[in-house]
Amino acid sequence: MYKLFSFIISFSFLSAAGAGVPYTGESNALLMAFKEFVNIVSEPIISFTVLTLVFPLLFPPTDFFDKIHRKLGLHYLWTNAGGYFMLIITTIFFYLGYTDPYFSIILNKPDNFPIVLMVYTMLFVIWYSMKKAYINDKRLEAGKKPREYNDPEDKVLVWPDLVYIEFIALLVFTAFLTIWSIVLSAPLEEPANAAATPNPSKAPWYFLGLQEMLVYFDPWIAGIVFPIFIILGTSAIPYMDINKNGDGYYSFKERRVGIFIFMYGWIALWLYLIVIGTFFRGPNWNFYGPFEWWDPHKLEALNNVNLSEYVWVFLLGQETPANILLRESVGFILVFAYLFVLPLVLSQTLLKNMLKAYGPVRYTFLCLFGLTMLSLPIKMFLRWSINLKYIVYIPEWFFNI
Secondary structure (H helix, E strand, O other): OHHHHHHHHHHHHHHHHHHOOOOOOHHHHHHHHHHHHHHHHOOHHHHHHHHHHHHHHHOOOOHHHHHHHHHOOHHHHHOHHHHHHHHHHHHHHHHHHHOOOOHHHHHOOHHHHHHHHHHHHHHHHHHHHHHHHHHHHHHHHOOOOOOOOOOOOOOOOHHHHHHHHHHHHHHHHHHHHHHHHHHOOOOOOOOOOOOOOOOOOOOOHHHHHHHHHOOOOOHHHHHHHHHHHHHHHHHHHHHHOOOOOOOOOOOOHHHHHHHHHHHHHHHHHHHHHHHHHHHHEOHHHOEOOOOOOOOOOOOOOOOOEOHHHHHHHHHOOOOOOOOHHHHOHHHHHHHHHHHHHHHHHHHOOOOHHHHHHHHHHHHHHHHHHHHHHHHHHHHHHHHHHHOEOOOOEEHHHOEEO
């Protein structure tokens, strides 16, 4: 596997070295074909589906996926060679972007520099934490203590040990932010003009994930319910966690289910949406590939249909009832079954042992937060596959799900 990584890294360097050269003929055609391929696979329905399918192979939650994970050699990603590999691949992608006439326009916007920085920092944090976790897992299997283990008698004082480290970190980041503010201009625009609305009009980068959720949910869900659940869910983790293993040290094997769920929510349902909203959403909030021109006249035929229309018009062949509750009865039943009936069924079947281990209160909150988190990818796939807009659609009450 190391030989494979070395080959890919060497090939990547050669590709990057020639990316900015104005080749003609087959080389230029190959580069254009590669960019077109990237534009196609960047479509959310493709990229998000691939990410979801690959995720249990990168962060295996069970022994079954762990066997495939190691058989494919994916555990080498969490080594030094794997770290260099991911760094080089990411750098080549941005290098191609900065040398592309279209993608460079997006990347060079001052607003988008934090996203480029975020990609590198998040990649490093994930790689470094997984590397340390895998090292500790090997040590624990060999009967050794984790690397973070300290003798209880060996105490470290807050002053001066910790304070010195924090003070040095403060100076480093102050210098970094000072240089940043000098080198990069602030993304300030002209005063707001009601007669000239920017297209696309985007939220600050740290809210772009929520703005992307607005494509699939009403504002009261994407802008209020989801943020509240994110804050409450992350705050409740220490109180719902009953696993004492891996406490105070890095370990993946002892917490792989929890790490898998957290990583999927953080990477696939948050960071991914920020990247999509930054680099791939253009005028009229249409999707554009990274190497595609943001044509403001691009039109996409969208025929979004509500669940009530699918049931009454397409399935039963009649008009939607005038009575609101009757019209949306199927949607209400599905939402109720998903949030309340499904946890009861799972507690007696697949999650029976989990109910015994966590107790009814913890189990209820885990299901509530978990099903709410899963509702986002479910709604995303429903929108992409059958153009489903709302499961419950009551514009008379400004209530849509």
